[in-house]
Amino acid sequence: MDALPTTTTAAVLDRDGLQALIEALAARGFRVLGPLVRDEAIVYDEIAGVADLPAGWTDRQGPGQYRLERRDDQALFGFAAAPQSWKRFLHPPVETLWRVRQGEGGLLFSTAAEATPRYAFLGVRACDLHAIAIQDRVLCEGDYRDDAYARRRRGAFIVALNCSEAGDTCFCVSMGSGPKAAGAFDLALTELLDERRHEFLVEVGSAAGGEVLASLPQRAALDADRAAAAAVVERTAGRMGRQLDTAGLQALLQDNPEHPRWDEVAERCLSCANCTMVCPTCFCTTVEDHSDLAGGSAERVRLWDSCFTLDFSYIHGGSVRQTDKGRYRQWMTHKLSTWFDQFGSSGCVGCGRCITWCPVGIDITEEAAAIRATPHVQGGSHGES
Amino acid sequence: MTAPDPFLPQPWRVERRRRELIGAVTLELAPLAGARPDFAPGQFNMLYVFGVGEVAISLSGDAERGTTFVHTLRNVGAVSGALTALQVGASVGVRGPFGRGWPLAEAEGADVLLVAGGLGLAPLRPALYAILARRERYGRVVIMVGSRSPEDILYRRELEHWRRRPDLEVLLTVDHADADWRGHVGVVPALIPHAGLDPAETLALVCGPEVMMRFTANALLAAGIRPERIHLSMERNMKCAVGQCGHCQFGPFFVCKDGPVLRYDRIGTILAVPEI
Numbered sequence: 001m002d003a004l005p006t007t008t009t010a011a012v013l014d015r016d017g018l019q020a021l022i023e024a025l026a027a028r029g030f031r032v033l034g035p036l037v038r039d040e041a042i043v044y045d046e047i048a049g050v051a052d053l054p055a056g057w058t059d060r061q062g063p064g065q066y067r068l069e070r071r072d073d074q075a076l077f078g079f080a081a082a083p084q085s086w087k088r089f090l091h092p093p094v095e096t097l098w099r100v101r102q103g104e105g106g107l108l109f110s111t112a113a114e115a116t117p118r119y120a121f122l123g124v125r126a127c128d129l130h131a132i133a134i135q136d137r138v139l140c141e142g143d144y145r146d147d148a149y150a151r152r153r154r155g156a157f158i159v160a161l162n163c164s165e166a167g168d169t170c171f172c173v174s175m176g177s178g179p180k181a182a183g184a185f186d187l188a189l190t191e192l193l194d195e196r197r198h199e200f201l202v203e204v205g206s207a208a209g210g211e212v213l214a215s216l217p218q219r220a221a222l223d224a225d226r227a228a229a230a231a232v233v234e235r236t237a238g239r240m241g242r243q244l245d246t247a248g249l250q251a252l253l254q255d256n257p258e259h260p261r262w263d264e265v266a267e268r269c270l271s272c273a274n275c276t277m278v279c280p281t282c283f284c285t286t287v288e289d290h291s292d293l294a295g296g297s298a299e300r301v302r303l304w305d306s307c308f309t310l311d312f313s314y315i316h317g318g319s320v321r322q323t324d325k326g327r328y329r330q331w332m333t334h335k336l337s338t339w340f341d342q343f344g345s346s347g348c349v350g351c352g353r354c355i356t357w358c359p360v361g362i363d364i365t366e367e368a369a370a371i372r373a374t375p376h377v378q379g380g381s382h383g384e385s
Numbered sequence: 386m387t388a389p390d391p392f393l394p395q396p397w398r399v400e401r402r403r404r405e406l407i408g409a410v411t412l413e414l415a416p417l418a419g420a421r422p423d424f425a426p427g428q429f430n431m432l433y434v435f436g437v438g439e440v441a442i443s444l445s446g447d448a449e450r451g452t453t454f455v456h457t458l459r460n461v462g463a464v465s466g467a468l469t470a471l472q473v474g475a476s477v478g479v480r481g482p483f484g485r486g487w488p489l490a491e492a493e494g495a496d497v498l499l500v501a502g503g504l505g506l507a508p509l510r511p512a513l514y515a516i517l518a519r520r521e522r523y524g525r526v527v528i529m530v531g532s533r534s535p536e537d538i539l540y541r542r543e544l545e546h547w548r549r550r551p552d553l554e555v556l557l558t559v560d561h562a563d564a565d566w567r568g569h570v571g572v573v574p575a576l577i578p579h580a581g582l583d584p585a586e587t588l589a590l591v592c593g594p595e596v597m598m599r600f601t602a603n604a605l606l607a608a609g610i611r612p613e614r615i616h617l618s619m620e621r622n623m624k625c626a627v628g629q630c631g632h633c634q635f636g637p638f639f640v641c642k643d644g645p646v647l648r649y650d651r652i653g654t655i656l657a658v659p660e661i
Contacts, residue, residue, distance in 0.1 A: 097392045100435065106417050106476030107396040107435055143642065144391040144627035254636070257658045284631030287624050291436035298436045300392075305630070312632060313622050316461035320621065326660030334634065341637030 009204045010221040011213055012192075018076070018200055019050045020216045021159070021187075025120040028212070030157055033089065034122035035082060040068055042082035044089075047122065054079065061167040061241075061352065063361030074198065077123055077191050080167030081351040085128050085280030086121055090152050091135055097287070099299045112299065113148065120157040124185065126178030127170075127351040129160055131280030133184055137343045138283050157208065160185035164193075164232050168241035169352030171365055175244065177349040179236040187213060190229035201229040242352060244365040245372060246336075252372060253337040257329060261370045266325035268360050273306035275354035275362075276331065281347050284312070307331050332364060391627045394433045394478025395419075399471050400453055406537055409459040409504060410469045411445070414479060421452050426511030427486025427618060427646045430454060431626050433478030434467040441623040441641070442468070443508035444482060449518055454479065457507040457539065483626040484645050487512040487590050488616060495588040495614075496524040498580070500601050502531045502573055502593020506539045508618050508645075509592050513547075520552055527554040527580055531573030531597065534561045556580065573597065574604035584609030590646075592618040599656055602649050612650035619644050619652070636661050 013021065025032045026048075034047040037054045047053065053076040060067045061080060071078050096112040124132070136153060139146040160181035163172075172178030181188045186209030190201040201221055204210045276282040286305035291298035305312060308327050313320035321327045339347030348364070355363045401413040415421075424444050433439040440462070446455025460469040471477065489512060497516060499509050509528075516523050528547070532538045538557060548555040556576050558569035569576060573593070587610050591601050598617045605615050621633035621640040633640040636655040638647060655661040 098390075098394075100394075100478070102435065102476075106398055107394075107478055109394055109396060109478060111390055111393055139629055142628055144629070146392075146629060147390060257655070257661065283629065285624065286630065286632070287439070289436060289438050295436065300439075302392075305624075305632075307631065307634075315620055315622050316465075321660045323660060329660070330634070338634070338637040342639070 009210065009213075010226065011202050011216075011218040012221050012225050013200045013202055013216060013218050015050055015198060017217050021212070022047060022049050022122065024212050024215050025122075025157060030118050030120035032120045032122060035077070035079075037068065041066065042068070042079055044082060044084055044086065044121075044123075050076065053077075058165060059167065061169045061356045063169065063355050063363050064358055065361070066356050073193060075164065075191060075193050077161055077189075078165050080163070080165050080170055081125060081127060081353055083278055083353065083357060085131060085278070085351070085353070086124060087131070087135065087280050087282075089117075089119055089121070090132065090156070091139065091149055091283060093304045095148065095302045097300045097302050099297060101297045102295075116148070116151040116155055118155045118157075119152065120159065122159045123161040123189070124158050124181070125161050125163055125351075126181045127172045127175075127349040128280050129158070129181050129184055130175075130177040130349040131351070132158075134281045134343065134345060134347065134349070135283055137345070157212075158185045158187075160188035160205070162188060162190040162229065162233050163236045164191050166236045166239040166241060167352055167356070169355040169363075170240050170350065171242035171244050171352060172350035173237050173240045173243070174246060174365075175346060175348055175350035180233045185209070190232055192225065192228050192232065199225075201225050242350075242355070242363070242365045244348075244350065244368055246346065249368060249372075250337045250340045252375060253333045253368075256371055256375055257333070259371050259374075259376050261367065261374075262325045262329045264370075265328055265362060265367055266323060268362055269324045269328045270360060271308045271324050271327055272359060273308040274357045274359060276306040276308060277304065278353040278357045279335075280351060280353070281335075281349060282306070286312075307334070332367060335364070336368060391480070392625065394431070394439070394480050397454070397477050397479045399473050399475045399477065402471065402473055405457060405539055406459075408469065409457065409539070411455060411457040412468065412471065413446070413453040413455050414477060415453050416479075417476070421454060422482060424448050424454075424482035424511075425486040426489060426515050427508055428482035428484050429508075429626075429645060430456065430479055430481030431483070431623070432456065432464075432468055433480070434464055434471070435476070435478075437467040438464040439478070439480075439624075440464040440468070441483075441626060443618070443645075445507035445510050447514040448511050449515065457504065459504055480626060484641055485643065487618075487646055488588070489515050492516075492588045492590075493522045494524065496583060496586045497526050498582060498587050498589045498605075499526075499528040500573060500577075500589060500591045500593070501529070502597035502601075503533070503537065504539060505591075505593030505597070505618070506530055509590060510540065512590055517553070524586055525554070525583075526552065527556065527582070529556045529558070529573055529576045529580070531558050531560070531576075531593070534559050535563055535566050554580075572600065574600045577601070577604040577608050582608055582610070584611075588614045588616070590616050595620070595656075602653065602656070612653055613648055615649035616646050617649060617652065617656075618646050
């Protein structure tokens with residue numbers, strides 16, 4: 001991403017303009033990824049044009065519930081957060097880190113660096129934009145850097161999307177992360193759809209974005225277009241399905257590790273790890289070592305892991321977190337509290353995926369509210385450092 | 386500037402192997418290329434055995450002497466088992482050193498108490514070497530070692546040697562004595578009230594099983610030592626060692642990068658909570 005221009009420029013595209021955008025990105029060598037309908041869900045994958053987008057589809061989400069439904073219009077982005085986030089492209093679920101051979105003089109290690117894909121993401125919502133920034137802090141901005149992630153990230157062209165629909169499990173307004181994309185994009189779309197028109201206000205967030213936009217058939221944005229786009233975002237912000245009171249939450253959770261609510265939620269939690277797989281910020285990984293049958297070479301593969309597995313905390317003598325209580329508490333306390341200590345922000349962006357995709361409908365906003373309602377402070381400090 | 390890939394091991398070779406205790410060995414590793422990187426007492430390496438896997442092992446040699454990495458480890462699983470079985474000449478992968486070690490600069494001018502439980506003496510040994518190399522900068526130096534039985538005392542000859550030094554107090558205790566044992570019997574925290582420590586002057590470095598460290602910290606607090614002067618070396622599951630895999634989290638801390646040595650005033654509360 002290059003530097004933001006000092007003034008935000010904007011234009012309006014129609015459907016043909018959006019098609020031209022997808023083609024322009026493909027022509028610049030990007031692999032264009034966007035939403036499409038597959039397996040009765042919205043997924044992100046390679047798209048060739050507007051015809052691949054989920055025209056006329058929306059989703060109905062709730063705790064443990066996700067259904068696609070027909071809309072009564074032809075909106076292309078008329079749905080909320082899809083089950084997968086962009087994490088699977090920038091921080092892939094399976095990645096070979098290195099290979100090793102038994103040489104004459106000893107082990108010969110070599111990086112498994114493959115050509116860095118150049119992705120263009122079409123339709124990155126504000127919550128997911130924040131999630132990408134959070135993963136940047138974890139994987140790139142500490143003392144050590146995941147170079148492969150950094151290369152994929154640097155190469156990515158981001159077309160953000162200001163949300164026109166809020167799902168029943170959305171709470172980005174509470175987390176200060178949406179529904180309007182704030183910076184960190186190349187272009188940002190707002191879908192403007194009524195009886196008279198189907199257009200997209202496009203805002204420019206980078207020089208690269210400006211260059212692409214300039215090549216597209218467009219018309220200048222009028223004040224009325226900007227006002228219409230602002231109204232879309234405002235309406236979405238008013239329709240959040242959930243809210244989460246974050247005031248003092250960092251201390252509240254660290255001060256309440258023995259709150260009875262953890263036992264109660266553990267009765268429901270299946271430790272299935274779904275929440276961590278769909279979470280756009282969960283970054284945990286494990287590694288596997290695969291060797292060939294002849295024993296001459298091996299490779300180290302990194303895979304997404306979850307703090308909900310028993311193996312996750314295993315040290316000789318047994319796992320540190322033996323119970324569902326310990327594991328759920330770790331996940332939620334990390335997400336909403338210790339993340340601040342570690343990375344200076346919340347680990348939650350309010351996308352609601354963990355609520356939707358929990359098979360028993362555990363709701364992180366409800367759990368946090370329950371602890372807030374009856375805090376059992378044990379006293380003592382909480383991880384100040 | 387391109388930083389070296391933190392995930393890529395470098396090839397090292399087993400130079401020496403010494404059997405220490407039943408199931409425990411000391412490996413001395415030399416790099417196949419280049420020199421041994423500098424390390425600080427209390428840091429650790431990730432050691433990789435071909436086709437088996439990788440595990441975090443503390444450095445237990447002298448940081449200021451020699452050209453090898455020295456690791457004392459016990460066979461407690463697949464990877465550590467494969468490591469303890471390696472013979473001289475075998476090739477291993479090494480990443481490291483990682484983490485924050487013992488606060489030896491802060492300890493200057495203070496009385497230093499080192500408390501080890503079992504193999505916990507291994508990560509403390511580099512601290513002791515560093516202190517002895519600049520003995521005049523420290524006050525009283527006391528080392529307490531708890532072991533299961535006299536046969537389980539790690540570095541026993543070295544401890545006997547240190548015991549003869551006039552500037553070092555070595556207190557050994559065992560859980561189960563045999564007929565020849567003339568020393569203390571009991572757990573290591575029980576030694577603390579009788580050591581005549583000056584609580585205002587003492588800084589404590591503690592390494593051992595977590596339960597031993599918890600009881601030791603309580604005994605140190607009871608002796609009047611301030612929580613910010615008690616340092617524990619923590620152990621958690623680790624995959625990456627660079628704060629990116631998430632496994633070693635201990636409350637707000639990543640044991641791999643914020644530790645493994647952590648100050649008691651920062652971790653005392655969570656240390657008391659099961660499953661943090």
